[in-house]
Amino acid sequence: MIITIDGPAGAGKSTISQEFAKAINYDVLDTGAMYRCVAYIKKESALSLNDALFQQKILDMNIVFQNHEIFLNGKNVTKEIRTPAIDIITSVEVSPHYFVRSEMCNLQRKMAQDKNMVVEGRDMGSNVFPDSPLKFYLTANSQVRAERRYNQLLEKNIHKDLKELEKEIEKRDYEDMNRVHNPLCIPEGAHIIDTSDLSLQEVLQKMLEIFQQIL
Numbered sequence: 001m002i003i004t005i006d007g008p009a010g011a012g013k014s015t016i017s018q019e020f021a022k023a024i025n026y027d028v029l030d031t032g033a034m035y036r037c038v039a040y041i042k043k044e045s046a047l048s049l050n051d052a053l054f055q056q057k058i059l060d061m062n063i064v065f066q067n068h069e070i071f072l073n074g075k076n077v078t079k080e081i082r083t084p085a086i087d088i089i090t091s092v093e094v095s096p097h098y099f100v101r102s103e104m105c106n107l108q109r110k111m112a113q114d115k116n117m118v119v120e121g122r123d124m125g126s127n128v129f130p131d132s133p134l135k136f137y138l139t140a141n142s143q144v145r146a147e148r149r150y151n152q153l154l155e156k157n158i159h160k161d162l163k164e165l166e167k168e169i170e171k172r173d174y175e176d177m178n179r180v181h182n183p184l185c186i187p188e189g190a191h192i193i194d195t196s197d198l199s200l201q202e203v204l205q206k207m208l209e210i211f212q213q214i215l
């Protein structure tokens, strides 16, 4: 069975997907990391997204998730795909691109085939797996999401202005929700969970209850 988890940046999707999948003994697919890998290829090759050579690289790319690490064509890119430069290339250039989106969609369906998998992203329940029997949409207000980001950066000794972070998050929301191809939206039939005032354990508890009900 495929369980989809969608929602805006900073809603806690990654951590919650990992914990939820572990609790129900499912595999997990982080589709944001796949778009980030495409951005990494773009940055390294300096090719245009419309270049046939670039598109061939996307068709040939091999992504392996192993023990919380990501290998792109055999290279561990776990850290390299989380830099601010890759954030921007992914959200502004790569994720709105039609060819990239349709190839990622094919690859995601292939990777999930015949598996019990929690798939996390922006268009999982609305576009890639519309027939999934269990869909979640996780959200939180932009202030809470900015505070979470602020604390994550502080742990890495990076100091950023909280208001600035909130503006960046709202800009990212706008881009995700207004792109032409497969924008972020609440999938039909999705269970909406606002995580603004909930702990990770409380969110997990809610999701596990819903999972038990549909079994």
Ligand code: DC
Residues within 6 Å of the ligand: 009, 031, 032, 033, 035, 036, 090, 091, 092, 095, 120, 121, 122, 123, 124, 176
């Ligand atoms: O979840 P994330 O921040 O790692 O996602 C990286 C980027 O990829 C972000 O700009 C949204 C985009 N994305 C997307 O367009 N569709 C998905 N299914 C997953 C992520």
